[in-house]
Structure formats: structure tokens, C-alpha cells
Amino acid sequence: MLEFFQTLNWAAVFQIIMIDLLLGGDNAVVIALACRNLEPAKRVQGILWGTAGAIALRVVLVAFALEILDIPFLKLIGGVLLLWIGVRLMLPDENAHDVRAGASIAAAVRTIIVADFVMSLDNVIAISAAAESAHPAHQVGLVAFGLLASIPIIVWGSTLVLGLIDRFPVVITLGALLLGWIAGGMMLNDSFLITRIGEAPEAVKIAVEICGAMLVVLLGRWLARCRDVVSKDAHHEST
Template sequence: MPDMTSSLFWIAVLQIIAIDIMLGGDNAVVIALACRKLPPEQRNKGIFWGVIGAIGLRVVMIFFALQLLAVPYLKIVGGLLLLWIGVKLLLPEDEEGHDSIEGGTTLMTAIKTIVVADAVMSLDNVIAVAGASHGSMVLVTLGILVSIPIVVWGSKLVLALMDRFPVVITLGAALLGWIAGGMLLTDKALPDALVQSLGPWHYLLSAAGAALVVLLGKWLASRRPVRAGVELPAAPDQRH
């Protein structure tokens, strides 16, 4: 049982909440799309039970992720994957994100759509939260319980802040890089003596992970072709 009076405990909780907000912005869109065909009197029920089901499934997924991360070398793999997730956060989004999500015409189909779509879209979230929780399901559960209402009901505000202040996205990506760098040093395959000998220097690897994500993400984003605002040259006048 983690010490809830420790500052490290609450820092980890804040990290999990930040991860859920940064990576869970699509949840509100999924819920809206899944419930859009329901009669008005059933929409609130669809949202409520869909969110409850999504939370429960995500906690189960994170529980299994925590068990897997106890296997040697998998934290190294998870850390590297988390670095790439952080980089992807800084890349321009594809415009085709939610075309495949169909609205349900009954309450049960809408709930099923929300739960399944959330499970498919939450792999990056699950890996990041598992890395930030240091193996504690108390941290995972508390972080998710606090962050899900923020994501669902405050998503418009969160997305507006991200659009208005792009530095919020950069800070979120850096946080994922920081957690990834720390994960690399906590893998079971590494000798305890090596990890302990680093002392506070292990923060350098976390900082390096954060810097790598931001620099690589910005560089890749700058190389992406600009799709909007590019005018095509006018066709030559064929009239004689």
C-alpha cells in the first residue's frame, strides 16, 4: 500500500491525470458519436454506462499491463514504445480519426461501441499510466477516477487550451518522455547494483527521454507536408 501522505504519491497521481487528459481527449468524441442516434431521453444513460464500462475495462487492461511490465526486458520495450507515443503526440493529427465509429440505435449498442472503441484507442494510455504508476493499482484507480470526468465533461475546455496554447501539448509529450526514460532503468533485467549506483543521476535519463521526444517530435512535424493553406497554381486560360 503506497504512502498517501508522501509527495511522491501525489506527484504520480498528477502524472496519471495529465496522461489521461493528454491522451484521452478523443474519449468525449467517441461518446458523442456512439450516442448521437439514441433518443434524447436515453443519451445520458448511454453516456453514463458507456463511461462506467470504459473505466472498468481500462483498469483491467492496466492491471494486466502492470503484470507484464514485471517480466524482464518488457519495461525496456514499454519505455521505447512510450517514447514513440510521446513523439506521435507532437505530430499533426490525421483527419480520418473517427470515421469508422457508428452511432448505436439502442442503448446497449451505444454502450458496447463506447467500451470497444475506448479499449482500441487506449493502448497508448494504458502503457503510459502503467509506467507512471510504479506498479500501484491504487495510483492507477485514483488517477483514472479523477481524470475520466475531466476528460469527458471538460474535454472541450482541455482541447481549447491545447489549441490556444500549443506548449501544453509539448509539455505533455515531454512528460511521456520523462516517464519512458525512468522506465528503462526500472526493468527487471538490469542489475540492482547498477541502478542503485546511479543515485540521483537516473534523473538525467528521464530528462534525456523528455528532450528526445520533444526534439524528435518537433523535427518530424516540421518535415510533414502542409495540407492546409496551400494554393494550387491557377490553370492556364484555354480561351482564344
């Protein structure tokens, strides 16, 4: 362990921390949205477990980054999954207080890990590039150390967003817009599409990202409205 720190490429560690913080701001939003329905006393647990799972997954992704990103249709499927995650996060959880605390935390952690897997596909390339300057035997350990060092900032960012959600519910909509935006750009960068039609112009990319953002919000609001109507009808029938 001592030898590892003595031979550590601290410049690479700094680069990995900065990359993870700059590109990982959306992760704090996802963590906050996924934990917003937990009881206040359980939110810290949800944030910590979700962050730990996301960081561990990202280390694995970095180890196989190039191979994973070259799989055709991966980003298309991931983009659709991220769109659905964004829609689900917009729906109010009417039964949040009826679910056992453990089950609620587990559900939040699952959402965080799945969303982080999808959103990290691009980020891991930048982290891998920063780690290439280190000795091959130390690269995975270097990435893990850099990501672990960024955990306090991610946890703090998630806590901050949760506080904003409690005060300003519109933050939920903004977070859903962000997920839809990311999903649109991700789907357009799928290796299958790039080999068929080439790189999309910047204007097209922005248009697709806007469409993704709007799709998440509009579909989320529509489903929430349908759920509200069904809930009211059920209430009238029971009375």
C-alpha cells in the same frame, strides 16, 4: 455483494484511491492528448471508454504485478513504446475531421489503453502493496473497487486538460515532455539493467529522464516539420 462491502477494508480502499490519483495524474494527460482531435461532442465518449479500458487493464495488471515487472526487457520495450506514443501525440492530425467519429474514438481509446499499460507498470506495485492487508479472496475485488472509485477524478482531470489544450496548445508539448520523462526513468529501471549494472544514481536517472523528454519533443517537432514540407510540396504539385 453485501458481505463484500461489510468486510471491506476501507483503509486499504482509501490508500488505493490516493495512490491511483497521485500516481495517475499522467494518465489524465494521456487521455486528454489522445482525445484532443475528436469532435467536442465525441470527446466525452472517448474519455469514458478510454478510462474504462485503462482501469480494467490496471486491475488485470495488479493481479499479475510481481510476475510482470520481473520480466527482463519489459520496461525497455515499454519505454521505447511510450517514447513513440509521445512523439505521435505531438503530430497534428490533419485528417481528424475526415475520419468517421467511431474510428476516431477507437483510435483514441487504443492509444489510451496502450499508454496506460506501459505507464502503469510501476503504479500497480504500490496498489498491490495497499491491497495486501485485505483477505486474499477480496484483494482483486478491493483493487477494482478502489480504482472504480477514482474514475470520476480521472475523467474530470482529463476534461480539464482538454480545456487547457484548446486554450493553450503548449500543453501538448508539456504532455509530450511528461511522457518522455516517464519513459526515460522506466527504461533505466528495467530488471535486466538492474541485474547487470545495479540501481542508477539519482543524478543519472534525472539525466536519462531529461533526455527522454527532450527526445520526444525534438523528434515530434522534426517529424511534424517533415510532414508539413511534404504536404506543401503535394499541394504545389496539385496546383
